[in-house]
Amino acid sequence: MSRENHITAIDAGSHYITTIIAAVSGDLLTPQVVGIGKSRSQGIRKGVVVDLEDAIKCVKKSFTDAQQVAGVSVSSAYVSIGGNHITAVPSRGVVAVSRADGQISNDDIERVITASSTLALPANQEILHNLPNEYIIDGEGGLRDVVGMNGLRLEANTLILHGSSAHLKTIDKCMEGNDIEVDGYVLSPIAASKAVLSKRQRELGVACIDMGGGTTDIAVYEDGNLIHAGILPIGGDNITNDLAIGLRVGVDIAERIKREYGMARVADLLQKRDVIDLSQLDSNEKDTILRKDVVEIMEARLNEIFDLVNKDLKRIGKEAYLPGGVVLVGGSAKIPHIVDLCRDKLRLATQIGFPRDVEGIAGSVDDPSFATVLGLIFWGIEEGKYGRFSFGNFSPNNSVTSMKKWLRNLLP
Numbered sequence: 001m002s003r004e005n006h007i008t009a010i011d012a013g014s015h016y017i018t019t020i021i022a023a024v025s026g027d028l029l030t031p032q033v034v035g036i037g038k039s040r041s042q043g044i045r046k047g048v049v050v051d052l053e054d055a056i057k058c059v060k061k062s063f064t065d066a067q068q069v070a071g072v073s074v075s076s077a078y079v080s081i082g083g084n085h086i087t088a089v090p091s092r093g094v095v096a097v098s099r100a101d102g103q104i105s106n107d108d109i110e111r112v113i114t115a116s117s118t119l120a121l122p123a124n125q126e127i128l129h130n131l132p133n134e135y136i137i138d139g140e141g142g143l144r145d146v147v148g149m150n151g152l153r154l155e156a157n158t159l160i161l162h163g164s165s166a167h168l169k170t171i172d173k174c175m176e177g178n179d180i181e182v183d184g185y186v187l188s189p190i191a192a193s194k195a196v197l198s199k200r201q202r203e204l205g206v207a208c209i210d211m212g213g214g215t216t217d218i219a220v221y222e223d224g225n226l227i228h229a230g231i232l233p234i235g236g237d238n239i240t241n242d243l244a245i246g247l248r249v250g251v252d253i254a255e256r257i258k259r260e261y262g263m264a265r266v267a268d269l270l271q272k273r274d275v276i277d278l279s280q281l282d283s284n285e286k287d288t289i290l291r292k293d294v295v296e297i298m299e300a301r302l303n304e305i306f307d308l309v310n311k312d313l314k315r316i317g318k319e320a321y322l323p324g325g326v327v328l329v330g331g332s333a334k335i336p337h338i339v340d341l342c343r344d345k346l347r348l349a350t351q352i353g354f355p356r357d358v359e360g361i362a363g364s365v366d367d368p369s370f371a372t373v374l375g376l377i378f379w380g381i382e383e384g385k386y387g388r389f390s391f392g393n394f395s396p397n398n399s400v401t402s403m404k405k406w407l408r409n410l411l412p
């Protein structure tokens, strides 16, 4: 019988902290979800920790619950990183191939990516990921897996994602405060993409849009590579706040109204005179409201979110130009008719991303809001299987020795 290992992932989101423990047997790549913990997030706003004590507490709850469900004890986890302090910049490294016979080794790959990391960053910034997109041997570009090939000069075009040292260190402290050893940090939309995008979509050109509570995250792929990632500081919780203000109700009722009666477009509302009796939601309420008013408020905010996404796509020359379309994930992707609104606003084919290839208590994670946490599990599996190295300045739990675990090549 094959040996079974556990991989744990924590998605430290602005709305929920979600932990998943997956059992992975040595010869199978399909993870078996054996434990889930989901706690309401506190102390994390728009993807960054703003109150360390609160954040430590709710990570503890999520992490402990998942272990209880799984009936196992774990001490380490892959963790998501969010926040709009993250910036993506292209970079390039050049080295001479080290072996006398010109055969390129893993060591050359490591050196060329390290060379591309020597970007002058402001003092308060650290590299989170440095992902190679293309290798060039003696001027011949467009190469992906060059180990074993021959040449004299090796170049790499990479995409560097860097972020605020202070924010990155605070999330590290949050894990340390729970005695969680960090196997690796992964930018949230990159993790989500791992769970829902097919290889074909990434080749064609696709955007994965993670519509969370506090942020809307974007990852764009083309020719199999990540070409852009960005985090917008606006999400589903802004919609809830708009409803609370516009309808003059408390945020908890606004949240229920959004989930039970919400929609993305007024045009799709069949009965324009539908009335919502608020006393059904809260015995202290006596008013009634028009469902059309709810949907109008939601549509206005969603239009703003998609306008911002479009602006981001325009900046990288991909506005209405992604043959693989858009894949929506995150809790706010569950708003009815959001696919239609997104397709019309971005002028791109749109679908909801359901996480792929999971077993066990997988039914409960068959939901677009589990994309990021399951993507972290896939990241961990691939890291374990392929052992590819990665590079960055910001190391989990401040351990320099774990730097190699920290970042890794995106698999082709």
Ligand SMILES: Nc1ncnc2c1ncn2[C@@H]1O[C@H](COP(=O)(O)OP(=O)(O)OP(=O)(O)O)[C@@H](O)[C@H]1O
Residues within 6 Å of the ligand: 011, 012, 013, 014, 015, 016, 017, 041, 046, 047, 082, 211, 212, 213, 214, 215, 216, 235, 236, 237, 238, 240, 255, 258, 259, 262, 329, 330, 331, 332, 333, 334, 335, 336, 369
């Ligand atoms: N059925 C639903 N209909 C509408 N909105 C929903 C539904 N379920 C969840 N949401 C919204 O999704 C958001 C939470 O999504 P998610 O769990 O992806 O966020 P998060 O990862 O915690 O936050 P972030 O990624 O922004 O840090 C909240 O705004 C919540 O109101």
Ligand SMILES: [Mg+2]
Residues within 6 Å of the ligand: 011, 013, 014, 188, 210, 212, 213, 330, 372
């Ligand atoms: Mg999220």
